[in-house]
Amino acid sequence: MQIKSLRIFDAVASTGSFGAAAQRLHTVQSNVTAHIQKLEDELQVQLIERSSSPVHLTPAGHTLLPHAQRLLQTHDQACALFAGSALPTGCLRIGAMESTAALRLPPVLAQLYQTQPHMDLQLRTGPTGSLLEDLQRGLLDCAFVAGQPPQPRWWGQQVFQEELVLVSPTPLPGLPSPEVLLRTPFLAFRQGCSYRQRIELLLASQGITSARIMEMGTLDAILGCVAAGMGFALMPRALMHTQQARFGIHCTPLPEPLRSQIGVVDTWLVAPQPQGWSPQLRALVQQLGMEGAAVTMVATAVTPM
Structure with a gap:
């Protein structure tokens, strides 16, 4: 059943006239007649009793009408949602590095929830x-x-930029010597973590090729183990400012040129091309103030190979 046919059927039912339905929908009466006939042929029933004036629904027509109205309502709600004239509903599935989720996202998501409560x-x-x-x-x-x-x-x-610092259980005057770095483990997330890759680059810059990195599952586990004297970590400076008092840890900036080479990390929001975005994803991008960038990317989108 076509939405157009159901809309015409609903108009005939409410006006009691093929001609009045045509006027309401800005079409011709022959078009109304054709769509009603198409519905009747598809369902193998008679929907409209045409022998009276005004016309009225048959029992089959009365049965179809509430289904048609629900379908039309759902159709119109979906159109309004993607047209931006209705508040987004449904679930937005967001992925984030744990440090970004802990530091940057809480105010963003809280504000998003306030403006998009559904x-x-x-x-x-x-x-x-x-x-x-x-x-x-x-x-x-x-x-x-x-x-x-x-x-x-x-x-x-790009949405955020982080400066990585060396996290230790006690204050350090500077970057530890290669001998200290060689015998002291680093604590990091599992393979695939960009900060873990920066640890390997840091050690390689000091001539250490066999990095000893212990894998931890959570941010709290890493910082708790650093505080207990188990090893070092490499974490965003801004995040450590929020955690220093809690864990009693200390932060040491990376010296130049290491800071410029490996100590600055850009956080990007990555998604499919904008033409495939949901209203929920578009609301997040707008919340981050990147709507203009998204519109530009629609015009210059790369066609998948």
Whole structure:
């Protein structure tokens, strides 16, 4: 059944006239007649009793009418949702690095929820590599990851910038010597984490090729173990400012040129190209103030190979 046919049927039922229905829908009466006949042929019933004036519904017509009205209402609601004339509903599946989820996203998501109260938010944390895999598989609508999207068919926009600092259980006068770095473990997230890759680059810059990195599942586990004297970590400075008092840890900036080379990390929001966005995802992009960038990317989108 076509939506147009159901809308014409509803108009005939409410006006009691083929001609009045045609006027309401700005069409010709022959078009109304054709759509009603098409519905009757498809359902194999008579819907309209045409022998009276005004015309009226048959029992079959009365049965169809509430179904038609519900379908029309659902259709109109969906159109309004994607046209932006209705508040977004449904779930937005967001992926983020754990540090980004802890530091940057709470105020963004809280404000988004205040402006879009009918939306459901689902946040999944993980290392950049895993988040990109989930995005590729369609398990996420978007992801906050370290660096630009690795595929041209994805849309991406830089949203935050982090400075990484060395996290230790006691104050340090500067970067530890290669001997200290060699015998002291680093604590990090699992493979695929961009900060873990920066640890390897830091150690390589000091001539250490066999990095000893202990894998931890959560941010609290990493910082708790650092505080207990188990090793070092490499984390965003802004995040550590919120955690120093809680864990009793200390932060040491990376010296130049290491800071410029490996200590500055751009966080990007990565998603499918904008023509495939849901209203919920578009609301998040607007909340982040990137609507103009998204519109530009629609015009210059790369066609998938």
